[in-house]
Amino acid sequence: MTCSGEGRACDLSTQFTAFISTMICRMAISTTSLCEVNDANGIYGLVKEFVELAAKLSLGEVLGPLRKLDLFGYGKRIQEVVAWFDQVVEGIMKEHEENFEGRTKDMMDILLQVYRDPNAEIKLTRKNIKSFFLDFFLAGTDTSAVTLQWTMAEIINHPQVLNKLRAEMDSVLGSTRLVNESDVPNLPYLQAVVKEVLRLHPAIPVNVREPAEDCIVNGYDLKAHTRVMFNFYAIMRDPEVWPNPDKFIPERFLVNRSEINGRDQLVMDKKGQDFTYIPFGRGRRGCPGESLALTVIHATVGALIQCFDWKIDGGYKVNMEEGSGFSLVLAKPLVVHPITRFNPF
Numbered sequence: 636m637t638c639s640g641e642g643r644a645c646d647l648s649t650q651f652t653a654f655i656s657t658m659i660c661r662m663a664i665s666t667t668s669l670c671e672v673n674d675a676n677g678i679y680g681l682v683k684e685f686v687e688l689a690a691k692l693s694l695g696e697v698l699g700p701l702r703k704l705d706l707f708g709y710g711k712r713i714q715e716v717v718a719w720f721d722q723v724v725e726g727i728m729k730e731h732e733e734n735f736e737g738r739t740k741d742m743m744d745i746l747l748q749v750y751r752d753p754n755a756e757i758k759l760t761r762k763n764i765k766s767f768f769l770d771f772f773l774a775g776t777d778t779s780a781v782t783l784q785w786t787m788a789e790i791i792n793h794p795q796v797l798n799k800l801r802a803e804m805d806s807v808l809g810s811t812r813l814v815n816e817s818d819v820p821n822l823p824y825l826q827a828v829v830k831e832v833l834r835l836h837p838a839i840p841v842n843v844r845e846p847a848e849d850c851i852v853n854g855y856d857l858k859a860h861t862r863v864m865f866n867f868y869a870i871m872r873d874p875e876v877w878p879n880p881d882k883f884i885p886e887r888f889l890v891n892r893s894e895i896n897g898r899d900q901l902v903m904d905k906k907g908q909d910f911t912y913i914p915f916g917r918g919r920r921g922c923p924g925e926s927l928a929l930t931v932i933h934a935t936v937g938a939l940i941q942c943f944d945w946k947i948d949g950g951y952k953v954n955m956e957e958g959s960g961f962s963l964v965l966a967k968p969l970v971v972h973p974i975t976r977f978n979p980f
C-alpha cells in the first residue's frame with residue numbers, strides 16, 4: 636500500500652522474504668525482533684549464511700580425502716555460525732522459560748514443556764530443540780517466499796489468468812471484503828494456479844535420500860547408505876505425463892464444470908495425487924509444512940490480486956530466468972509497480 640501510495644516500484648522478492656520470515660518467527664517464538672531479514676546476526680541472517688556454507692561444503696565433497704583439510708575454511712566458518720545460532724536460540728529459550736505467565740503459547744513454549752516433562756513419551760534435549768528450529772527456519776522461509784514470487788510472476792505474465800482469478804474471486808467474495816483462509820476451498824482456480832506454479836517452479840528442485848538398508852527401487856539394487864538424488868523438477872516436466880510440460884496451464888488441474896449448489900463451478904481434478912507431482916516430496920520425510928505453506932500462499936496471492944493491479948517498468952513481461960541457490964529462485968528480483976484497486980483497510 637505504501638509503494639502504491641507513493642507511486643514507486645516495490646521489490647516483491649524482498650517483501651515476500653520479510654513477510655514469511657516474520658510470520659514464522661511469530662508462530663515459533665512470538666517475536667520478530669530477531670528476525671530482520673537484513674540483520675546478519677539475527678536468525679534469518681544466520682540461517683542464510685548456514686545454507687550458503689552448507690552448499691559450498693557439499694561441493695567440497697568432490698575433493699574426496701582433501702576435504703578434510705578444509706582448504707577454503709568453510710568447515711570452520713560453519714562451526715562458528717552454528718555456535719552463534721546456538722547462542723541466539725539458547726537466549727530465546729531462557730527468555731521463554733523465565734516469562735511464560737500470561738502469554739499465548741508459541742511453538743518454543745510447547746517444545747520446552749515436553750523438554751521439562753519427565754513423563755513425556757519422547758525425550759527432548761535442548762540440542763534437539765535448537766536443531767528443530769534450524770530445520771524449521773531453513774525449510775520454511777525461502778520455500779514459501781520463492782513460491783510467492785513465481786506465482787506473482789506467472790500471473791503478471793498471463794493477464795488472462797489474472798482476469799479469470801478476479802472473476803472467480805468476485806463471484807465468491809463479492810467486491811466488499813478481503814479474501815481469507817476459509818474462502819480458499821471455494822476458489823478452485825486460485826488453487827489450480829498455485830498448483831501449476833509448484834509444478835513448474837518447485838522451490839526444492841532436487842532432493843536427496845539415503846536408504847538405511849539395502850533395497851530395490853524401480854528394479855535398481857541400492858546398497859545401504861547410497862545417496863540417491865531425485866530430480867523433482869524433471870519429474871514434474873515429464874512430457875509423457877504432462878502435455879505441453881513447459882507451459883503455464885492451471886486448467887490442467889481442473890475438470891469440466893459441474894453443477895454444485897446450483898452454480899457452475901470448476902472442480903479440482905485428482906491429477907497430482909501420485910508420484911508424478913511432488914513439490915512437497917512424499918512419504919514419511921515429505922514436507923510437514925505443506926498445509927501451512929499452501930494456506931499462506933493462497934490467502935496472500937488472493938489478497939494481492941484483489942487489492943492491486945501490477946505493472947512492470949516499460950510494460951515488459953517479468954524475466955523468468957532461473958537463478959541459483961538453495962531454493963529455485965528468480966534470477967532477477969521481482970520489481971513491480973502496484974496500483975491500488977481495492978483498499979479494505
Ligand code: HEM
Pocket residue numbers: 659770771774775776778779782837838839842913914915916917918919920921922923924925927928
Ligand atoms: C511452498 C513451500 C514449501 C515447499 C515447496 C516445500 C518443499 C519441501 C520438500 C520438497 C521437502 C523434502 C521432502 C522429502 O524429502 O520428501 C521439504 C521438507 C521439509 N519442509 Fe517444506 N516446503 C515448503 C514449506 C515449508 C514450510 C512453511 C515449513 C515449516 C514452517 C516446512 C518445513 C519442512 C521441514 C521441517 C522439512 C524437513 C522434513 C524432514 O526432513 O523430515 N516446509 N519441504
